[in-house]
Amino acid sequence: METNTVTSIQQPQAGQSNRAVLKNTAVVALAGLLFGYDTGVIGGSQLYFTEYFQLTPAQQGWAVSSALYGCLLGAISAGYLTKALSRKYTLILAAFLFSLSAWGSGIADSLEVLVVYRIIGGLGVGMASMAAPMYIAEISPPAERGRMVSYYQLAVVVGFFVVFLATYYIGGGDTSGKSSEAIAHLHEHNVHQGWRIMLWSELLPALAFFVLLFFVPHSPRWLMLKARHSEAKQVLRSITANDMEADQEFKEIQASLSTHQTDSSFAVFSKTLGFILFLGVMLSIFQQVTGINAILYYGAEIFSNALGYGAEDALKQQLWLGAVNLAFTFVAIYTVDRWGRKPLLLVGTLGMFIGLAVLGLTIYNQQMGILSLLAILLFIGAFALSMGPVVWVMLSEIFPNRIRSFAMSLAVAAQWLFNGIVANCFPLVNSSGLNLHQFNGALPYFIFAGFCLITMAFVWKLVPETKGKSLEEMEMLFEQQHSKARRPSVVAET
Numbered sequence: 001m002e003t004n005t006v007t008s009i010q011q012p013q014a015g016q017s018n019r020a021v022l023k024n025t026a027v028v029a030l031a032g033l034l035f036g037y038d039t040g041v042i043g044g045s046q047l048y049f050t051e052y053f054q055l056t057p058a059q060q061g062w063a064v065s066s067a068l069y070g071c072l073l074g075a076i077s078a079g080y081l082t083k084a085l086s087r088k089y090t091l092i093l094a095a096f097l098f099s100l101s102a103w104g105s106g107i108a109d110s111l112e113v114l115v116v117y118r119i120i121g122g123l124g125v126g127m128a129s130m131a132a133p134m135y136i137a138e139i140s141p142p143a144e145r146g147r148m149v150s151y152y153q154l155a156v157v158v159g160f161f162v163v164f165l166a167t168y169y170i171g172g173g174d175t176s177g178k179s180s181e182a183i184a185h186l187h188e189h190n191v192h193q194g195w196r197i198m199l200w201s202e203l204l205p206a207l208a209f210f211v212l213l214f215f216v217p218h219s220p221r222w223l224m225l226k227a228r229h230s231e232a233k234q235v236l237r238s239i240t241a242n243d244m245e246a247d248q249e250f251k252e253i254q255a256s257l258s259t260h261q262t263d264s265s266f267a268v269f270s271k272t273l274g275f276i277l278f279l280g281v282m283l284s285i286f287q288q289v290t291g292i293n294a295i296l297y298y299g300a301e302i303f304s305n306a307l308g309y310g311a312e313d314a315l316k317q318q319l320w321l322g323a324v325n326l327a328f329t330f331v332a333i334y335t336v337d338r339w340g341r342k343p344l345l346l347v348g349t350l351g352m353f354i355g356l357a358v359l360g361l362t363i364y365n366q367q368m369g370i371l372s373l374l375a376i377l378l379f380i381g382a383f384a385l386s387m388g389p390v391v392w393v394m395l396s397e398i399f400p401n402r403i404r405s406f407a408m409s410l411a412v413a414a415q416w417l418f419n420g421i422v423a424n425c426f427p428l429v430n431s432s433g434l435n436l437h438q439f440n441g442a443l444p445y446f447i448f449a450g451f452c453l454i455t456m457a458f459v460w461k462l463v464p465e466t467k468g469k470s471l472e473e474m475e476m477l478f479e480q481q482h483s484k485a486r487r488p489s490v491v492a493e494t
Contacts, residue, residue, distance in 0.1 A: 021139055021239050024216045025148050028135050029155040030209040031091060031128035034098050036159025037202050038067070038121055040322075043296060044167030048195040053111050057427040064427075066115040067101075068420030070122020071129065075416050078130040079409025087135040087219045090127050095210035097124030102202035122416075130412040134404065137396035138219040139239050142468055146336035146393050150329070153389035157329045159205075160296065161322030167198045168319060221401055224253050256401045276398050277407050279463060284415035286455040287391045290352055291448030292383050293419055294426040295376065296321065324377045328384035340467045341390050345459045348386020353452035355379030360445035387455075397466055 042064055050060050074094070081090040101121025108114035133152050140148035171194055172186040220239075223232035232253075236246040336344060355378035362372040399407040426444060429435055435443040 021141070021148065024139055024239070025136050025151055027212045027216050028091065028132050029152045030205065030212065031094065031132035032152040032155030033159035033162070034095075034202070034205055034209060035125050035129055036156040037163045037205060038098065038101070038125055038159075039293070040160040040163035040296065041167065041198055041202060042067070042118075044164070044171060045195040045198040048190045049114065051191050052195065053114075055111065057431045059111060061424045061427045063111060063114060063118070065420045065423035067118040067122035067125065068416055068423055070119035071126035071416035072122075072413050072420060074123040074126020074128075075130050075409055075412040076126075077123075077409075078127045078412070079406045081127065082131050082134060082222070082409075083225065083405040086222050087131045087138070088213065088216060090131040091135070092210065092213045094124040094128040094131065095206060095213060097121060097127070098206035099203060099210060102200060102206055106196040106200040126412070126416055129416075130408055133392045133396035134408055135219050138221045139235075141240070144337060145397060146341065146467060147333050149393040149396050150333040150336055150389040153392050154326075154329045154333060157322070157325040157384060157388070161319075161326050163201075164319050164322040166201045170194055170197050170201065220250075221253055221404075224250075224257060225401070253401060273400070273403060273407070277410060280395055280398060280407065280411035281414045282458060283391045283394060283463070284411045285418050286451065286458065287387045288415060288418040288422050289448070289451045290349070290383075290387060290455060291356060291379075291422070291445070291451070292387070294422050294444065294448070295379065320373070320377060321380050324381045325384045325388075328381040329389060332385050332389040336390060336393060337467055340465045341394055342459060342463055342465045344386045344390050345463065346456060348382045348390070349452050349456045349459065351382025351385070352379050352387070353449050353456070355382060356445045356449035356452060360442040360449060363445065364440050364442035366440055394463075394466060397469075
């Protein structure tokens with residue numbers, strides 16, 4: 001089947017090559033939709049299964065964060081799988097795990113069973129979160145790579161928005177005109193059955209993703225790594241404007257792979273490559289410790305507890321989060337290749353800081369209301385403009401061909417590790433005596449705001465601009481940045 005897929009490729013015109021890249025990107029970006037859907041579905045459903053299983057705050061944190069430790073294992077294993085099996089087959093395996101998790105989570109009759117299936121889904125998310133941006137970056141032209149990889153993040157936020165809609169309507173929709181008895185009956189239904197339907201709803205996109213993946217080609221760079229040169233050339237000709245461009249890119253990939261003969265993954269710990277890995281890992285960590293997933297996972301609970309909404313109304317407020325997230329991701333898509341990666345990161349983290357600081361102050365002063373909601377939406381919009389898409393763009397492009405699978409798996413694994421830590425710790429910090437009595441519930445948001453300031457300083461000092469560079473030009477860029485970062489210490493030693 002693979003041979004037929006590759007050998008049937010025709011010589012494209014420029015418009016045809018763009019359509020081919022967009023078609024393959026659209027299919028693979030569905031991994032992002034499932035990432036967002038799987039992550040977002042827990043935000044609405046945990047309101048009800050927490051009550052159904054009568055979970056403690058620690059158990060609630062484990063139920064929500066368990067999938068994230070599966071994501072960690074999935075990201076680590078993806079380093080091997082994307083190299084040994086291919087980016088494409090890793091995504092197909094992830095799609096199967098998504099489907100199995102959606103079905104199993106909905107039939108869970110205990111916390112333990114729910115956690116097992118959430119971990120299975122996490123394995124799929126971890127694999128897909130690394131393989132999908134990598135695949136998209138490897139088939140995209142340099143001038144459009146930021147936009148193409150940003151489609152992955154767009155799919156993530158579409159997944160969030162769609163699942164917020166799904167959980168809202170599965171949870172009963174608008175309750176403003178219903179009697180208290182009707183609302184109580186609806187809540188009882190959601191506690192016993194509604195959360196299961198919310199989790200099962202992921203089956204539809206998961207199965208569609210599984211089927212569509214069989215119609216995309218392998219990554220040309222993976223084919224080159226496996227010395228399948230004729231197939232790589234034919235894929236390149238299907239995604240470039242003409243044979244000359246395809247042959248030029250083929251030569252650049254070949255030169256990149258042959259410059260360093262060693263295939264050892266430990267090459268990533270050399271000076272320059274180690275610096276690149278350090279930047280990738282730290283960007284992944286900062287994406288999580290600035291608080292985005294705590295807001296998204298526990299958004300319904302924040303609206304319900306901190307801002308005073310009922311459970312069903314809290315689901316409605318989550319739609320605002322999804323809509324703002326979606327709108328500002330479009331802004332990022334159309335600016336990441338014009339303005340560049342670094343300006344978006346700096347502007348976005350400043351906006352995130354302001355949003356979190358204002359939210360924290362309104363909660364600390366017990367003046368929650370429309371200003372609190374606007375602060376949350378500012379934070380979400382600023383994240384969608386910056387740390388959401390731009391980090392994924394940079395992770396997909398900064399690592400050289402020969403160590404991309406290994407290095408990116410470490411960076412994405414770090415992202416999921418800290419995602420899990422934040423998700424697990426948030427309910428504990430939020431319910432702690434220090435937070436409740438000394439900070440009136442605002443402590444987590446002040447902590448996240450502090451990390452936003454640290455992130456801004458890190459980006460300003462160490463992160464170079466990568467827009468418009470080919471994947472094969474990245475290493476030279478980072479060699480220059482590494483030398484620049486070390487120069488003050490060298491002068492001091494002199």
